Amino acid sequence: MKIIPIDNKIFSSDMSEDEIKPYLDLMKIIPIDNKIFSSDMSEDEIKPYLEQQKQLLNQHPYFALIDQQEIAALERVPSGPQYLSTAVIGREFAQPFIRSPEERNERAADLYRAVRTTRYGCRRDGSHAAYSRRAFLVLHRRYGDTPWARSTPYWFK
Secondary structure (H helix, E strand, O other): OEEEEEOOEEEEEOOOHHHHHHHHHHHOOOOEOOEOOOOOOOHHHHHHHHHHHHHHHHOOHHHHOOOHHHHHHHHHOOOHHHHHHHHHHHHHHHOOOOOOHHHHHHHHHHHHHHHHHHHHOOOOOOOOHHHHHHHHHHHHHHHOOOHHHHOOOOOOO
């Protein structure tokens, strides 16, 4: 048995490299026009099958459970980082007076989390720079002496 290196892969066989190469070439999948598999069927021939597939999927019992109004409402909600950051910043300016040290610590922690979500959160609606920077500035101006501010040296785009 021989070990044959072909295309950075190792094969073991009693056959020579020249004998095994045609078989390996037949096993290769080569994309054609950004399609892995090609067909001799024209678009007109495939269209009825696609329509039948859509009809079949639309008749599935789970499809009836989908609430299209709920999906539309969810699409209108901003991304998580934007929603959280604007809510936290809004609360800071709507309720400027702090009643206790625990509340002060909680508010600093909320601003820290708002900045943090702009780093790791969804970018569905584009850049988070505006509200990330604003949460960062509020955190450092109002709560600069807290561990939360010291743990937040940056804001994120």
